[in-house]
Amino acid sequence: MRILLATDAWEPQVNGVVRTLTRVVQELREMGHTVEVIHPGQFKTFPLPTYAEIKVAIGVYEPVQERFKAFEPEAIHIATEGPIGLAARRICVEWKLPFTTSYHTRFPEYVSARLPLPLAAGYAYMKWFHKPSGRLMVATPTMRDELTRHGFRNISSWSRGVDTEAFRPRREGEPDVFEDLPRPIFLYVGRVAVEKNIEAFLTLDLPGTKVVVGPGPQLEELKVKHPKAVFTGSKSGADLAAHYACADVFVFPSLTDTFGLVILEAMASGTPVAAYPAPGPIDLIPGSGAGALAPSATEGLREACLEALKLDRRQVRAFAETFSWRACAEDFVRNLQPYPEPQKTRFWRRLRRLARVRRRRPEAA
Template sequence: MRIMVVTDAWEPQVNGVVRTLTRVIKEMREMGHSVEVISPDQFKTFPLPTYAEIKVAVGTYEPVQERFKAFEPEAIHIATEGPLGLAARRICVEWKLPFTTSYHTRFPEYVSARLPLPLAAGYAYMKWFHKPSGRLMVATPTMRDELEHHGFRNITAWSRGVDTEAFRPRAKDECDVYEGLARPVFLSVGRVAVEKNIEAFLGLDLPGTKVVVGDGPQTEELKAKYPEVEFRGFKMGDELAAHFACADVFVFPSLTDTFGLVILEAMATGTPVAAYPAPGPIDIIPGSNAGVLAGSATEGLREACLEALKLDRKQVRAFAEGFSWRACAEDFVRNLQPYPEPEKTRFWRRLRRLARVRRRRPEAA
């Protein structure tokens, strides 16, 4: 198929959404599909207020229209609810093109954590955005139930994967990236930002050393507030994998993620996970022998961290091996709603004919 993916989250951003999309697109191309990506790096952008690392595309509607016409997609997926997602949604609604969407972040909670806006306003926007979607893809049953409670419809499952070759246990002859630090090492990886609830981890009374890998708008503030914490900054590739593999416990304090890809990445290296019972962890961890959940969404994270130290790292790795990116990509393709034959051929032919007529009219005048 010719598959178009429209996303406001793309490289050089580093997060679970970008890693998921880039890997799924790679897998789909290897499966023989032709994939066109519309992303912010192709447009003029400005920094997102309060979050300069994220670039927001401007002047998107007409260029996105032209991309639709040039590619003539057979299936369209709108991954995010930003300016590019809005432009693509408008085109699909106006042209009566079927499309799918996905829910990657608990956007209303994310916004409420940063701005004085009620949750109800965020959910009203999200329901409006996703309503015309033929299928709304979510990563976990908990997220599906939560969205159904808020009145969302047409929800379907879309699993996640992990690269078990890149993220693997540390070999005996490989160096320890935490050499010299007091053990055990409790690691957190992700954006250093208020919506990630990172202070719930930094404030814990734990033995050994707390390490943070990542960067974001709260970095300098938290460095000053928690001088005993080791802030390693942004890491990627082999360096990131080594930080996962050498840690004793990976701590995931976020309450706004819908899955938490870093959970699987930590588990793939054999590092057990401690987390709150939020969407993502609550679907992955129970019964896995690969992590421990806190008693509630506000308490018990310290106890979960200490219990996670007791887990067998071989069992943790074995659990992660059950997730693959190819299965994730196959799920995604099954969830797409291609324009039915032969209507799609007639639609794009008619659109090309209209474009030619419009071009000829000024010449005739």
């Protein structure tokens, strides 16, 4: 198929959404599909207020429209609810094109953590955005149930994957990146931002050392408030994989994620996970032998960290091996709603004809 993906989250951003989308696009192309990605790097952008690392595209509607016409997609997926997603949604609604969407971030909770806006306002926007979608893809059963309670419709499951070759247990003889730090090592990887609830981790009374890997707007503030913690900044590639593999426990304190791809990356490295019972952890951890959950979203994370220390790292790795990016991409394709072949051909032929007529009119005048 010719698949068009519209997203406001793309490289060089570093987060779970970008890793999911870039890897799925790679898998789709290997499966024989032709994929066109519309992303912020193709437009003028400005830094997102309160989070300068994220660039927001401007002046996108007409260029996105031209990209639709030039590519003539057979299936359209809108991954995010920002300016590019809004432009793609408007085009699909105006042209009566079927499309799908996905829910990667608990956007209302994310906004409420940063701005004095009620959750109800965030959910009203999200319901409006996703209502025309043929299918709304979500990563976990918990997220599906939560959105159903909020009145969302047409929800479908879309699994996630992990690269078990890039993220793997540390081998004998390989260097320990934490060799100079007191053990055990409790590790967090991700954006250093208020919505990630990192302070819930940093304030825990734990033995050993707390390590935070990642960039973000709260980094300097947390360095000052928690001088005993180690902040490494951004890591990538083999260096990031080594941090996962050399840690004793991976701590995931977020309550706003819909999945938490870093959880699978830690597990693939053989590192057990401690987390709150939020969407993502509550779907992955119970019964897996790969982590421990706190009893509630406000307490018990320290006990979960200490419980995770006791787990068999071989079992943690074995659980992660049950997830693959190919299965994730196949899920994605099954959820798409391609334009029916005869209608698709007639539609793009009619659109090309209209475009030619519009071009001729100024010449005639």
